[in-house]
Amino acid sequence: MKILICISKTPDTTSKIAFTDNNSKFSTDGVQWIINPYDEWYALVRAIEIKEADPSTVLHLVHVGGVESDPIIRKAFSLGGDQGFRINSDIADSFFVAGQIAQVAIEGNYDLIFTGKETIDYNGSSIGGMIAEFLDIPFISHAVKFDMANGNAIVVREIDGGEEIDSAPFPLVVSCQKGMAEQRIPNMKGIMGSKSKPLNVVEPVDISPLTSVVSFDLPPAKVGVKLVSAEHPEELIRLLNEEAKAI
Amino acid sequence: MSVLIFIDIAEGKIKKASFEAANYGAAIAQQLGTFASAIVLGKSEDLSTLGNYGISKVYNLLNESIHHFDAQVFTKLIADANETIGANVFVFSNTTTGKSVAPRLSVRLKAGLVSGAVALPDTSNGFVVKKSVFSGKAFAHIAINTDKKIIALNPNSFSVIKTEGVAEVVVLNLEIPAAKIAVQSVNKIIGDVPLSEADIVVSGGRGLKGPENWGIVTDLAKLLGAATACSRPVSDIHWRPHHEHVGQTGLAIAPNLYIAIGISGAIQHLAGVNRSKTIVVINKDPEAPFFKAADYGIVGDAFEVVPKMIEAIKKLKESV
Numbered sequence: 001m002k003i004l005i006c007i008s009k010t011p012d013t014t015s016k017i018a019f020t021d022n023n024s025k026f027s028t029d030g031v032q033w034i035i036n037p038y039d040e041w042y043a044l045v046r047a048i049e050i051k052e053a054d055p056s057t058v059l060h061l062v063h064v065g066g067v068e069s070d071p072i073i074r075k076a077f078s079l080g081g082d083q084g085f086r087i088n089s090d091i092a093d094s095f096f097v098a099g100q101i102a103q104v105a106i107e108g109n110y111d112l113i114f115t116g117k118e119t120i121d122y123n124g125s126s127i128g129g130m131i132a133e134f135l136d137i138p139f140i141s142h143a144v145k146f147d148m149a150n151g152n153a154i155v156v157r158e159i160d161g162g163e164e165i166d167s168a169p170f171p172l173v174v175s176c177q178k179g180m181a182e183q184r185i186p187n188m189k190g191i192m193g194s195k196s197k198p199l200n201v202v203e204p205v206d207i208s209p210l211t212s213v214v215s216f217d218l219p220p221a222k223v224g225v226k227l228v229s230a231e232h233p234e235e236l237i238r239l240l241n242e243e244a245k246a247i
Numbered sequence: 248m249s250v251l252i253f254i255d256i257a258e259g260k261i262k263k264a265s266f267e268a269a270n271y272g273a274a275i276a277q278q279l280g281t282f283a284s285a286i287v288l289g290k291s292e293d294l295s296t297l298g299n300y301g302i303s304k305v306y307n308l309l310n311e312s313i314h315h316f317d318a319q320v321f322t323k324l325i326a327d328a329n330e331t332i333g334a335n336v337f338v339f340s341n342t343t344t345g346k347s348v349a350p351r352l353s354v355r356l357k358a359g360l361v362s363g364a365v366a367l368p369d370t371s372n373g374f375v376v377k378k379s380v381f382s383g384k385a386f387a388h389i390a391i392n393t394d395k396k397i398i399a400l401n402p403n404s405f406s407v408i409k410t411e412g413v414a415e416v417v418v419l420n421l422e423i424p425a426a427k428i429a430v431q432s433v434n435k436i437i438g439d440v441p442l443s444e445a446d447i448v449v450s451g452g453r454g455l456k457g458p459e460n461w462g463i464v465t466d467l468a469k470l471l472g473a474a475t476a477c478s479r480p481v482s483d484i485h486w487r488p489h490h491e492h493v494g495q496t497g498l499a500i501a502p503n504l505y506i507a508i509g510i511s512g513a514i515q516h517l518a519g520v521n522r523s524k525t526i527v528v529i530n531k532d533p534e535a536p537f538f539k540a541a542d543y544g545i546v547g548d549a550f551e552v553v554p555k556m557i558e559a560i561k562k563l564k565e566s567v
Binding site for chain 1: 257262264316317318319322341342343344346347348349350351352353354355357358359360361362363375378379380381382383384385386387388389390391392393427428429430431432433434435441443444447471482489490492495496497499503504514515518521522524525526527528538539540541542543544545546547548551552553555556558559560562563
């Protein structure tokens with residue numbers, strides 16, 4: 001089994017969200033970068049578990065980004081993975097990123113491609129489905145459980161209002177979310193080993209993006225909370241009914 | 248130059264989020280001076296009522312073999328159907344189905360995709376769609392630079408306006424490719440109201456002290472016809488199932504009314520709920536950061552306050 005895990009770099013969940021250059025760029029001032037939590041906690045850790053159960057499994061990581069992304073890939077290596085590919089390019093849009101990863105995927109002939117269900121910055125939820133279409137293979141999104149039986153993948157996925165159990169042949173793309181695995185903390189052996197794992201730098205292929213960012217803005221601030229006395233919760237219900245018209 | 252809306256169905260019924268997508272797509276069509284049609288893959292209740300949401304034509308594929316969802320098959324069918332329909336703006340609801348199909352269709356048609364849209368496109372200079380980013384903490388305005396365009400609309404982002412109208416239903420005849428994914432079973436487990444589509448959400452946090460105390464949350468939710476949710480710590484310690492977790496690394500929601508009980512309002516939690524129209528916070532700590540993001544609040548003990556709220560709602564309902 002050969003698995004490709006897509007790793008994205010995102011601002012830490014506590015980052016202040018601000019914009020520069022006339023609100024056209026995300027302000028990276030003082031931002032701590034992390035591995036996108038869905039990619040790390042669920043996709044990567046589940047892949048590592050598969051390798052722990054069957055050591056013949058090969059785990060490759062792929063990331064699109066410049067040299068400043070190397071620490072993120074090394075951090076992922078400290079949890080697991082055999083080698084990595086960094087596609088040496090800025091990110092244009094999700095079509096561009098998926099197309100670049102698809103190229104690596106075609107050359108590596110993987111059985112399984114894992115992504116997170118979305119990144120916590122652009123919230124696109126698009127990369128997995130796009131890679132699958134580039135490769136013309138099945139895609140299962142929002143996986144909460146992944147197992148294998150009789151040469152097929154058995155995947156529990158979240159659907160609107162419930163869950164569904166799917167079986168699918170390989171090769172396959174799966175987007176992962178909470179439930180797939182538990183977050184891990186890298187140990188010292190992992191951190192030491194991460195430095196010597198092969199990180200291949202690949203030049204991007206020629207793909208034109210389909211979309212572009214025009215600008216960003218922040219939601220309007222709340223005008224302030226209207227506090228109601230704990231003695232009179234019925235007053236809150238009246239306000240919700242008459243003023244907010246919410247119930 | 249027309250708009251095609253993908254209508255998602257479950258058990259022969261149109262999903263609520265799809266009515267919203269239909270209405271949104273119809274508004275785009277009006278903006279562009281064209282008409283809106285819909286595509287429905289599978290058998291569903293009276294599709295002509297989509298006319299009430301601004302749809303003039305419904306393309307329906309009625310084949311029995313399509314009753315299970317496979318994104319690869321759905322994508323091919325929509326692309327094939329569009330050979331005759333000829334739409335160049337495609338609208339999905341940004342639900343699990345939409346998130347599976349829209350990205351695939353984007354690659355297949357080389358059509359720029361904006362997922363998580365929250366408003367009508369600005370067509371005054373190009374085609375620019377506002378979408379939610381940073382898990383609800385900001386918005387991005389994204390230009391789609393291709394002739395064909397795909398928008399996946401976040402549920403509860405667009406006010407539905409029903410009008411008079413009957414849609415013409417056209418039966419599609421398409422060759423259906425064999426699905427590679429086999430659905431073994433479907434479990435509807437989240438209760439009556441899917442969290443992502445709920446108008447009202449009642450959510451509980453660690454302040455409730457234990458899973459045995461969730462009765463006040465579920466009672467209040469039931470009374471309001473609301474979905475229940477929880478904070479991340481609560482799902483991490485397994486007081487509540489993880490599909491109820493709302494926040495930056497859980498589900499991002501935008502209900503009309505969000506009632507947070509015993510949740511302090513960490514920035515990661517706020518990220519998932521701050522698009523809610525009205526936020527109510529019940530917390531005994533007056534310093535809880537959630538109060539800064541709330542519209543209404545009560546500083547007090549949830550175990551005393553919530554039962555009184557339940558009584559007040561019952562009275563309100565009786566008086567109507």
